[in-house]
Amino acid sequence: MSAKEQRQAAPDAGLSKQRVVVEAIRLADLEGVDGLSMRRLAGALGAGAMSLYYYVANKEELLDAMIDVVFEEIELPPEDTDWQSAMRRRAVSARQVLARHPWAISLMESRTTPGPANLRHREAVTACLRRAGFSVVNATHANWLLDSYVYGFALQEASLPFDTAGELADMAEDVFLPQLPPDEFPYLSESAAALFAAGYDPAEEFIFGLDLVLAALEPLRAAA
Amino acid sequence: MSAKEQRQAAPDAGLSKQRVVVEAIRLADLEGVDGLSMRRLAGALGAGAMSLYYYVANKEELLDAMIDVVFEEIELPPEDTDWQSAMRRRAVSARQVLARHPWAISLMESRTTPGPANLRHREAVTACLRRAGFSVVNATHANWLLDSYVYGFALQEASLPFDTAGELADMAEDVFLPQLPPDEFPYLSESAAALFAAGYDPAEEFIFGLDLVLAALEPLRAAA
DNA sequence: TTCGTACACTGTACGTCGTACGCTGTACGA
């Protein structure tokens, strides 16, 4: 066992790539990805800034590693149910994870080489679809459609200016409605008013669209 | 007419918020949003860095303004056709615009207050849906689903490691396939091989999923 | 026991970033 592996086995003392990446994610969750600097990260780990470069070639590599850990957190589609239930499970999990790590969404745009967890995830999803009777090209269609929905939903959810339904209700009348003069934006203010009155749960909205998508994909499947 | 308006009317001489934002977008298109600094932007405009702050309170405001210009570029749904054609038009336009300005997607995550063009756009889309017979809550569902698909697709497209189909073909065998050992990723390498063989056009893929989504939304509409 | 080497880590320094602050020159109404 090398010294490096010993270090990794005893997480309290010393650094490790694992510890660096995990702490980086914690910082990014707390303060956003802009608040994550090598110096602050090192400080949070009780180390000097340059020590991080022993475990990570540069900040880009750190960000790649962070993204891959996020993919690790997403549940793989279970293999013991029908494809729709399996896809629903993994999509719901993906939304939760991306809501927990909103910075991950914006990082995905700039990072073009998928990490191992990302690949494993895609493989599992594709396997599920293929086994359910989707042809190669239809599985590709399904992949694009499902992932687009999941990522796009997460992106919109991240850019909502509130976090909880309660916060929404608090801010509704004071902040949002004044931005929407009813004569200029009649339909938007109508919708906004209705949503504020009814309360609003992104999780429910997500499931609604997801089930529409899953139903729309069903005909692409050849019976097994 | 104030001096400032005079400046805006004669775009060759002097700066203007308009000119600053347009040049910022050009730079971001060329070099990505990380390559956009106030100094480089000022340099490209033949001005000193601090001059920009006469037109823009800070960089955040500049980014907000850039995003809003992007929304301005997206076609509004035309009013003289059925709702599906109208939505298809604006979705296709949105994909094109976001493919042209990939940095815009990652900026959307962090910017929570929509600009005027953004609001106008949402208003027009909602108006189109409501007039087509969607109830307030169903129009909201349709909005979320359509926007999620568009943004998510653009996000995935932006993170593709190639730009053109030709580039894809060039890199396929040398770069991608070695990343996908068939014993570890059987389904992914199967798909990859099939895609490389058939060529691949994101625009077609987009339309395919979009039409599935539109068809899935049709039943939510009450006949007019 | 000594010593060379690899490991884990650090301090300093460079160039770049956003931007606060104060200083221009110029145009123009009074």
Place this chain on the structure above:
DNA sequence: TCGTACAGCGTACGACGTACAGTGTACGAA
């Protein structure tokens, strides 16, 4: 003629990523 507003600039500060040249410690070999 002069005060004022406009439009823009130069300098400076702290924070950023990271190249580079170290430092001490552990350990296998001699």
